[in-house]
Amino acid sequence: MRLAGQGLRCIRAGREVFAGLDFEASAGEAVAVVGANGAGKTSLLRLIAGLIAPAGGTIALEGGDAELSVAEQAHYLGHRDALKPALTVTENLGFWAEFLGGVATAPAAALEAVGLGHAIHLPAGFLSAGQRRRLSIARLLTVKRPIWLLDEPTSALDMGSQKVFAGLMTAHLADGGLIMAATHTPLGIAARELRIGGVA
C-alpha cells in the first residue's frame, strides 16, 4: 500500500496555505509532518481525510481497497478530541464503532490497551486531557483502518502513555498500516520527516 499526494494546493479563507506539495507514505512507514504554526500541517491531514477539498493536485492510494475512498480507509484523529462529554467512556467508543463500522478489537480490550479500563463508566466530560486523548486513541484500535492521520497525537500524554502509544503505533506499522502525524515533538517511533513551509 502506498499513499501519495502530488502538486497539492490548499486554500483556506481565500488565502493560499501551501502549493505544489508532494508527499508519499508506504505501508509500514510513519511520516512526521512538521513545520511552523500555520504552515498547513492540520490542513494537509484534513485534505487526505477528505474533510476539505484541495484547490489543486491529487491524492492517490495504491494497494488499498479499490472500492473504498482514502477517507474510508483512514482514521483522522484531530487535535481536539471528538468526544461527547455526557456519554460514558464506553458509550463514546461504542458511538465511534457504530459510526465507522467494522469492529476489530472489542471496545473493552481497546480501553484496557490505553489504560482506561478502570474508567469505562465515567462520563467523558470528567476525563483529564490525557485521558480524553487516550480514549480517542482507543478508537484507532477498535475499528481497523490502515491509514492513521494523527494531529498532535502525543500532546497531553504523560511519558508512560507516550510509550504505550509508541507501542501501539509500532504494532500498527508492523501490521502493514501507515501513519502520517502532524507534530511539534518527537513521535517516539522512527519516522520520515515531511516539512511544510520551509525551515520553521
Ligand SMILES: Nc1ncnc2c1ncn2[C@@H]1O[C@H](COP(=O)(O)OP(=O)(O)OP(=O)(O)O)[C@@H](O)[C@H]1O
Ligand atoms: N477553518 C478554517 N478556516 C479558515 N482558515 C483556516 C481554517 N483552519 C485553518 N485555517 C488557516 O489555515 C492555515 C493553516 O492552518 P493549519 O491549522 O493547517 O496549520 P498547522 O500547521 O497545523 O498549525 P499549528 O502548528 O499551529 O497547529 C492557517 O493560516 C489558519 O489560520
